[in-house]
Amino acid sequence: MKNVPVPRWIPELAVASKIEYKPIMKETTRQFINTPLAIGNREIPTRLILAPMSGLTHVAFRELVDRYGGCGLLATEMCSAKALPVENRHVSNVFKWRDAELPRLCCQIFGSDPETMVPAARRVEAEGFFGVDLNFGCSVAPICKKNCGAALLKTPDLAVSIVREIRRAVSIPVTVKFRTGWEDRIGPAVDLARRFEDAGADALTFHPRVAPDRRSRPPKREYIHHIKQAVSIPVFGNGEVFTMDDCEKMLEITGCDGISLGRIAVAKPWVFAHWSGKLEPDLNTHRESLLQMMDLLSDHFAPPTDIRKFKKLALYPAALFQFGHAFFNRMFRAADFVEIAHEINMFFNASPEPLARPNLNLFR
Numbered sequence: 001m002k003n004v005p006v007p008r009w010i011p012e013l014a015v016a017s018k019i020e021y022k023p024i025m026k027e028t029t030r031q032f033i034n035t036p037l038a039i040g041n042r043e044i045p046t047r048l049i050l051a052p053m054s055g056l057t058h059v060a061f062r063e064l065v066d067r068y069g070g071c072g073l074l075a076t077e078m079c080s081a082k083a084l085p086v087e088n089r090h091v092s093n094v095f096k097w098r099d100a101e102l103p104r105l106c107c108q109i110f111g112s113d114p115e116t117m118v119p120a121a122r123r124v125e126a127e128g129f130f131g132v133d134l135n136f137g138c139s140v141a142p143i144c145k146k147n148c149g150a151a152l153l154k155t156p157d158l159a160v161s162i163v164r165e166i167r168r169a170v171s172i173p174v175t176v177k178f179r180t181g182w183e184d185r186i187g188p189a190v191d192l193a194r195r196f197e198d199a200g201a202d203a204l205t206f207h208p209r210v211a212p213d214r215r216s217r218p219p220k221r222e223y224i225h226h227i228k229q230a231v232s233i234p235v236f237g238n239g240e241v242f243t244m245d246d247c248e249k250m251l252e253i254t255g256c257d258g259i260s261l262g263r264i265a266v267a268k269p270w271v272f273a274h275w276s277g278k279l280e281p282d283l284n285t286h287r288e289s290l291l292q293m294m295d296l297l298s299d300h301f302a303p304p305t306d307i308r309k310f311k312k313l314a315l316y317p318a319a320l321f322q323f324g325h326a327f328f329n330r331m332f333r334a335a336d337f338v339e340i341a342h343e344i345n346m347f348f349n350a351s352p353e354p355l356a357r358p359n360l361n362l363f364r
């Protein structure tokens, strides 16, 4: 693992770092996670990948994940296919990357038809990304109203034609992220998974929830098993994998080829390195990663975007601790990064108690 640079915001008081976690991951699980996986004509080194998250998996956050040893595959935030062909990477807040991460970075696009999505996929290929990921899972109203994201699951023929046309247009891996659909039956999703594979998809990420649910009910992991059984391309399971135990259960119950980690990665950008056995975190890891996040946001975004992005993200690491909500509120009210750094240092100097299972269902 690379050396993690010392953050600019030096802690005010040194605290004894307390060992927070006991390694409990089975050796067989660890070995599995660390086994490379072929996706189309490429390969990823490990099987824990970053889930695309709008407002969160920006260039600064991805650099932080990389500082802690990276992950199997990075993901951008979802990018509008309509805008993408003319997007300027030096102006856009979402279609923005470091050249060094490109070979390990999937660009996620959303759109409503092949006519807009094919040119976007071509641009993704031309820029040198690892692959293009198609968003057929987002269920927020502004996206679904435009017939994008999970709305496409209502018109399977159209969704399949998008995959087919993009497959014809590019030679990089084409992956699809989708969910159960609009009714709680796995049959249509299994059928769609087969059709995505036939249309040329190289891997699937499946989130076993119906669209109106968003994250209000637990995901049905057994559904991932059905998807995995139906296709021969790699399947990544996704949904509420927050602990090592969740990770083991996800692999055992579903037989999936890898796991796409969302909110827990925002809470612990080192989670990939931790679970794959490359890093043993302590309380200072939490403090340090928040301070580093501020540094990286200042490097990549101008004020006030940098501080806004920090406040959006800080909810998740704060939710790992008792009284984390009060901690988050203090950071949220702070005027600038100097005040936020002060709050972070005060909080961690008091040796906060980590929660056994974080409540990350904060945004619906």
Ligand SMILES: Cc1cc2nc3c(=O)[nH]c(=O)nc-3n(C[C@H](O)[C@H](O)[C@H](O)COP(=O)(O)O)c2cc1C
Residues within 6 Å of the ligand: 051, 052, 053, 054, 055, 056, 077, 078, 108, 135, 137, 138, 177, 207, 238, 239, 240, 241, 260, 261, 262, 263, 264, 363
């Ligand atoms: C704030 C937020 C933004 C998200 N944005 C996207 C997105 O842009 N594209 C996408 O496919 N999924 C998006 N998701 C869904 C995640 O990729 C993931 O499927 C979901 O959070 C469940 O995984 P988790 O339980 O590991 O967080 C988003 C989730 C959150 C919490």
